[in-house]
Amino acid sequence: MSALTQQLANGVALGSVFALYALGFSLVLANLRVFNLAHAAVFTWGAIVAWRLVDGFGIPLVLAIPATAVVSGLLNVACYLLLVSHLERRKNKELAGFISTLGGFIVLTEAALLYLDRRAVRLPSDSFPSATWDLGLFRINSIQVLILLVTVVVFLAYRWLLRSTSLGRSIRTAAFDEEVARLMGINARGVSAVVFFISGATAGLGAVLVAMAFTVIDGKLGSAYLITAIAVMVIGGFGSMSGVFVGGILVGVVSTTTTAYISSSYRDVVIFGVLLVFLVARPTGLFRGSDVEERV
Amino acid sequence: MLFLDVFGEYNFLVRDSLILLVLALSVYVLLHAGMFAVPQVGFMALGAYASAILTTRTEVGLAVSLLVAGAVGVAAGAVLSVLLARLNGIYLAISTIAFGEIVRVTMRNLEVAGGGLPLVGIPRTLDDVTLMVVVGLSLVGLVRLARSRYGQAIVAIREDPLSAAHQGVSVRAYRVVLFGLSGLLAALAGGMSVHLTGFVEPGLFNFDLLVDALAAVVLGGMTVVAGPVLGGLIIFGLPEFLHFFAQYRTLVNGFLIVVVIGLAPEGLALLPRALVRRVRSRRAATVHSADAPPAEKVEEGVARALATGGDTALEVRGVAKHFGGIKALDGVDLAVGAEEILGVIGPNGSGKTTLLNVISGVYRPDSGSVAIGGEDVGDRLGRPHRLARTGLARTFQTIRLVQDRSVQENVEIGAYLDRGAEGIVPSILGLPPYLRSRRRVRREVALLLGELGLADLARTEVALLPYGAQRKVEIARALMSHPRVLLLDEPTAGMSPAERDEVFALVREVRQRHVAVVVIEHDVRAMAQTCDRLAVLNFGRLLLVDSPERAINSEAVIDAYIGRSA
Numbered sequence: 132m133s134a135l136t137q138q139l140a141n142g143v144a145l146g147s148v149f150a151l152y153a154l155g156f157s158l159v160l161a162n163l164r165v166f167n168l169a170h171a172a173v174f175t176w177g178a179i180v181a182w183r184l185v186d187g188f189g190i191p192l193v194l195a196i197p198a199t200a201v202v203s204g205l206l207n208v209a210c211y212l213l214l215v216s217h218l219e220r221r222k223n224k225e226l227a228g229f230i231s232t233l234g235g236f237i238v239l240t241e242a243a244l245l246y247l248d249r250r251a252v253r254l255p256s257d258s259f260p261s262a263t264w265d266l267g268l269f270r271i272n273s274i275q276v277l278i279l280l281v282t283v284v285v286f287l288a289y290r291w292l293l294r295s296t297s298l299g300r301s302i303r304t305a306a307f308d309e310e311v312a313r314l315m316g317i318n319a320r321g322v323s324a325v326v327f328f329i330s331g332a333t334a335g336l337g338a339v340l341v342a343m344a345f346t347v348i349d350g351k352l353g354s355a356y357l358i359t360a361i362a363v364m365v366i367g368g369f370g371s372m373s374g375v376f377v378g379g380i381l382v383g384v385v386s387t388t389t390t391a392y393i394s395s396s397y398r399d400v401v402i403f404g405v406l407l408v409f410l411v412a413r414p415t416g417l418f419r420g421s422d423v424e425e426r427v
Numbered sequence: 428m429l430f431l432d433v434f435g436e437y438n439f440l441v442r443d444s445l446i447l448l449v450l451a452l453s454v455y456v457l458l459h460a461g462m463f464a465v466p467q468v469g470f471m472a473l474g475a476y477a478s479a480i481l482t483t484r485t486e487v488g489l490a491v492s493l494l495v496a497g498a499v500g501v502a503a504g505a506v507l508s509v510l511l512a513r514l515n516g517i518y519l520a521i522s523t524i525a526f527g528e529i530v531r532v533t534m535r536n537l538e539v540a541g542g543g544l545p546l547v548g549i550p551r552t553l554d555d556v557t558l559m560v561v562v563g564l565s566l567v568g569l570v571r572l573a574r575s576r577y578g579q580a581i582v583a584i585r586e587d588p589l590s591a592a593h594q595g596v597s598v599r600a601y602r603v604v605l606f607g608l609s610g611l612l613a614a615l616a617g618g619m620s621v622h623l624t625g626f627v628e629p630g631l632f633n634f635d636l637l638v639d640a641l642a643a644v645v646l647g648g649m650t651v652v653a654g655p656v657l658g659g660l661i662i663f664g665l666p667e668f669l670h671f672f673a674q675y676r677t678l679v680n681g682f683l684i685v686v687v688i689g690l691a692p693e694g695l696a697l698l699p700r701a702l703v704r705r706v707r708s709r710r711a712a713t714v715h716s717a718d719a720p721p722a723e724k725v726e727e728g729v730a731r732a733l734a735t736g737g738d739t740a741l742e743v744r745g746v747a748k749h750f751g752g753i754k755a756l757d758g759v760d761l762a763v764g765a766e767e768i769l770g771v772i773g774p775n776g777s778g779k780t781t782l783l784n785v786i787s788g789v790y791r792p793d794s795g796s797v798a799i800g801g802e803d804v805g806d807r808l809g810r811p812h813r814l815a816r817t818g819l820a821r822t823f824q825t826i827r828l829v830q831d832r833s834v835q836e837n838v839e840i841g842a843y844l845d846r847g848a849e850g851i852v853p854s855i856l857g858l859p860p861y862l863r864s865r866r867r868v869r870r871e872v873a874l875l876l877g878e879l880g881l882a883d884l885a886r887t888e889v890a891l892l893p894y895g896a897q898r899k900v901e902i903a904r905a906l907m908s909h910p911r912v913l914l915l916d917e918p919t920a921g922m923s924p925a926e927r928d929e930v931f932a933l934v935r936e937v938r939q940r941h942v943a944v945v946v947i948e949h950d951v952r953a954m955a956q957t958c959d960r961l962a963v964l965n966f967g968r969l970l971l972v973d974s975p976e977r978a979i980n981s982e983a984v985i986d987a988y989i990g991r992s993a
Contacts, residue, residue, distance in 0.1 A: 397536060
């Protein structure tokens with residue numbers, strides 16, 4: 132076992148959480164062209180819901196995790212209906228959607244802060260059996276195993292959903308051209324609502340895992356990861372699932388290794404330095420080809 | 428001078444709000460040009476640290492400190508706009524948010540910036556005169572800018588960057604300048620803030636500050652200077668006076684943002700005007716095309732035979748353009764004489780619009796050359812604003828007008844290049860050279876609108892006009908630049924027969940102005956009556972260029988349209 136391999140393993144686990152956060156964010160951004168800032172607040176509320184269920188109602192964590200996903204998904208659908216759906220016909224709908232979801236983000240974040248009385252809460256430490264295994268090169272604990280499992284399952288589910296189901300085809304058609312989708316008989320609003328649900332549910336899953344791994348839940352939990360998630364999306368390439376996954380792991384590994392070997396305060400410098408390089412040199416990210424030219 | 432002390436216990440808050448107003452103005456500068464970019468808090472941090480480092484290490488005064496901060500802001504803005512030149516929309520927003528974070532994180536780690544600790548002991552030298560001068564100059568300058576010809580160009584960019592470029596506006600240059608201006612204002616706000624409080628730390632320039640500034644601009648309205656002022660008052664000012672409200676202040680701001688963007692996207696400053704407009708447009712919905720004044724009598728020109736009219740105005744040689752595997756244009760050669768109308772026909776997907784797009788600079792061709800007035804414009808291909816400067820104007824398949832502005836204002840944008848000689852300073856200060864050129868342009872617009880039968884509609888908002896009249900306004904705008912070559916892409920698409928006849932009459936009249944006209948249209952019969960020659964495209968290749976009778980009777984053309992195998 133070496134310190135480096137241990138940091139790499141920790142980085143992969145942390146990066147998986149980043150990927151889960153960014154995956155839902157990216158799904159909405161790339162397919163619906165909505166920069167849904169409220170996603171950050173939905174993430175926060177996901178953790179709060181899990182905490183309420185486990186700590187307040189004594190529901191086992193195994194059941195609380197799917198319940199949280201559903202509640203977060205519904206919350207995100209509410210965000211779509213209240214913040215985005217009425218702006219879709221606007222000429223500058225990207226800017227309008229951003230600002231409207233910014234408003235929603237503020238309201239939901241403030242509501243979370245008020246609900247928690249601006250304090251931090253914790254999941255009960257006995258809510259998940261903790262164990263650590265030594266695998267020679269590194270040690271891994273039960274929460275990290277759960278994180279990796281959930282991430283892999285979510286990733287495969289996304290792939291299957293987008294590539295092999297008629298819903299996935301509808302989403303991709305709507306992403307290509309909403310007008311065309313309507314003409315093909317696709318209920319674009321319905322598809323958008325489903326996309327928001329999936330996105331929110333993924334955020335909820337990520338939030339529970341974060342709450343378990345780092346134990347602290349506060350009103351700004353989602354905001355804290357927002358900028359990192361943006362970095363993950365840019366590095367991976369907008370709209371590419373594999374890109375978000377790889378980008379997440381990359382940022383996770385960079386994060387743990389710079390913290391271990393340089394200094395935690397340089398962690399963000401390195402992440403954002405990488406981000407800046409990508410923005411300038413390859414704005415389409417790791418997994419995207421060149422953009423098509425605008426047609427008039 | 429500290430006359431703002433009259434606010435008593437609130438004097439600090441008033442000064443702080445005024446500084447934040449300057450930050451909000453820097454947000455406005457980019458948003459009102461339709462640039463979805465939010466790097467302002469990053470600029471502010473740079474300005475703040477420039478002033479802080481300078482005045483804690485040297486003995487320079489407030490003025491020098493602010494000048495240096497401003498210069499840093501301008502440089503940062505210009506560099507950032509060049510770095511992010513390829514990004515637009517959401518991606519520009521994301522990358523500028525990231526820029527703000529990068530600045531903050533860097534300041535937290537730089538030794539010279541305190542290495543994460545607050546920098547203290549900055550001289551608290553900000554006096555109210557300086558503060559008011561900066562705020563006042565910013566406000567007056569931005570109002571003047573909006574009223575100058577640059578302001579018109581900025582509106583054109585916001586509404587439709589591609590169309591603006593075709594009026595000769597260099598969108599990229601405007602972006603660099605506006606990023607620089609945004610950087611200047613935000614950095615001045617940063618500089619003033621450290622000289623107000625005497626300290627600075629990276630945590631001040633966080634996402635919450637950006638949210639506040641954005642909220643102010645959105646609430647007030649992002650298209651007029653009054654917007655950020657009113658919004659700033661609501662966001663920065665009011666809550667400070669309502670203590671009981673403090674706990675819910677942010678929550679209420681969030682609600683306000685959602686409500687305003689949903690119900691009154693123009694912002695509160697423009698709400699009264701927007702309400703009046705809504706009432707009016709409901710009444711005006713009864714305007715029919717029959718109410719539009721008839722076109723001036725134009726000479727029913729008999730189609731002339733082959734290319735005549737002296738010199739070649741436009742020459743296209745071997746132009747090819749591929750989209751992936753699709754050869755949209757596959758080696759097209761064309762020559763159009765001055766005072767000639769060349770019609771381009773062909774089945775759907777034959778490359779007609781792509782041809783116009785290459786000539787006007789929307790696309791760079793993969794190979795081939797274009798010459799205007801005998802001058803090769805190879806260096807300008809793919810750059811519409813530079814081709815416009817060479818004497819080219821066009822209309823598009825879809826209407827690309829500023830819908831909420833009057834006919835007069837829309838046509839004036841077409842004179843953008845024509846007014847270039849008046850100079851920046853006179854234009855912004857409203858000095859005589861600017862006033863003279865504005866009078867001249869307005870006379871010219873009035874004359875042109877009269878000739879096109881649009882005189883009575885000069886003050887009417889474009890959105891209220893029937894489709895046919897909007898088309899004519901676009902042609903009028905194109906003519907304002909006195910083009911040598913005019914490209915019309917389906918100018919009568921979706922028109923009634925009467926409207927269509929008017930436009931074709933107009934096209935014939937335009938030729939009399941010594942303009943080479945290239946027109947795309949599907950109505951072969953009307954085209955045969957109007958054009959001097961017809962060029963027939965199929966699968967990106969030119970089938971033939973000939974007199975209308977011979978073109979429409981040619982076997983090859985009939986084959987192309989009917990699809991008989993050749």
